[in-house]
Amino acid sequence: MQLIGERHYIPLSDGNKIPLMGLGTYSDPRTTPQGTAANAVKLAIEVGYRHIDGALVYYNEHEVGQAIREKIADGTVKREDIFYCGKLWNTFHPPELVRPALERTLKTLQLDYVDLYIIEMPTAFKPGETFYPRDENGKCLYHETDLCATWEALEACKDAGLTKSLGVSNFNKRQLELILKKPGLKHRPVSNQVECHPYFTQPKLLDYCQKNNIVIVGYSPIGTSRDASWVNLKCPPLLEDELLLSIAQKHKKTTSQVALRFNIQRGVVVIPKSFNPQHIKENFQVFDFSLSDTEMKEIEGLNKNIRFVELLMWSDHPEYPFHDNY
Template sequence: MNVTAKDHSIPLSDGNRIPLVGLGTYGDPRTTSKGTAAESVKLAIDVGYRHFDGALVYYNEHEVGQAIREKIADGTVKREDIFYCGKLWNTFHPPELVRPALERTLKTLQLDYVDLYIVELPMAFKPGDAFYPKDENGKWLYHKTDLLATWEALEACKDAGLTKSLGVSNFNRRQLELILNKPGLKHKPVSNQVECHPYFTQPKLLEYCRQNDIVIVGYSPLGTSRDASWVNLKCPPMLADEVLVSIGKKYNKNSAQVALRFNVQRGVVVIPKSFSPQRIKDNFQVGIFDFSLTEEEMKAIEGLNKNVRFVELLMWSDHPEYPFHDEY
């Protein structure tokens, strides 16, 4: 796949395109200082990023939107140069809440449309003001909704021009099939955002999505933060892996650049999250576009697969639509 820093978008099944490298904008709202996301997005646009992955529940969409608007205003980019992905959170699954949720994101961003709007998780939570609702005993409050009805409400949002494309996130094969086999389906999901990196290469899900013209967007493509509250820490830090480090030495790259290149070469979109100016630059620019991995190196990295998730979300594993009980 011949991609360059200037031209690295790939087609989606609905005729739109998605850049292979994006910037994830999640930052723990308790520890990320105000303005960090805005500064990072502005720098990323200057570096050459055009794809930004955000969400209402990251509590920083206003900053991301402000950064994009400032860069449009100063002439660095036009709106159509930017690809923004927003997400429908678990408390907004009832069909009547879908459009208001997307409109809330647009109002927060102060943009007229998003490029991709995805169902963040297939698990519905009780609607209300709390994003993470619990009862007085600290038990999660789930909600029963019909994913197909949620999807129909999303199709209406696309028809209304509020989003260019529709996708999902953290869906397993069964949940994808549910939508793909929906009677009267108007718009199929163009993407499925899932954890994907050399320790969790997702071969079966990747193959299934390829067969159905669904692009995989890989989150945590560099492993992930070591936050014990939601991350599996039993897995060793991936970026210290000898194979990645030694391949990196050959090309004068770090292990992160090798891990990103691996996915990009497989046609997997990567959205590494960073608020570090140096890493934002390293993960882009010449970082991953000026070298290619050989077939042997690709195979060696595929061989690192441990089928281990960093992001297990075990606190919700009793939800009837928890996606990770299935093999893929």
């Protein structure tokens, strides 16, 4: 696969294309200073990133949109150069709420369309103003929604020109098949955004998705923060792995760059989240080297089948996706 900086994208099944390297913009609004996301996105676009991954529930789409618009205004990019992925949150699964949710994202970004709009989780929550609705005992309030009905509402959004492509996130094989086998399916999901890195290589799901022309977008591709409130700390820090360190040394690269390159060579899109200027620059420098077949096999051998992001607080949801093998 010829992967050079200027042409680092792969085709989607609907005729559009997705850049292999994106910037993740997840942040905790309680601890992230104002303007941080905007500055990170502006720098990323200057460095060469063309794919920005965001979400309404990151509470920073206004900053991300502002950064994109500024870089368009100063002539760095045109709107069509940027690939923005937005997400439908769990409280907006009822079909009548889908378009208003996307329109809310567009209004916040101050853009006319997104390039990819995905169902963030297959787990519906009780609709309302609160993103994380709970009862008086603190238990999350779930909602019964038909994923196929939600998908039909998304199809209408694509037909209306509000999004170029449609996808899903955190879906297992069974949930993907619900959509793929839906009677009267109009637009297939082009992507499935899931956790994917050398300690969790997703071989079965990757194989299934590739056979069905669904691109895997890997989140946490270099591991994740060590925040015990939502991260599984039984999984050791990925970037300290001895094999990754030795391969990195050989290529004069960092372990992050080796982990990212590993996924890219498998045809997996990566969206490492960083607001650190040095890391934003470093993460993009993965198109000037390649891993040998032997190195790829060695890294594949690191798979522990352990998730960093288990989301166990929702494991009693009927559509919790991670009980299944894949």
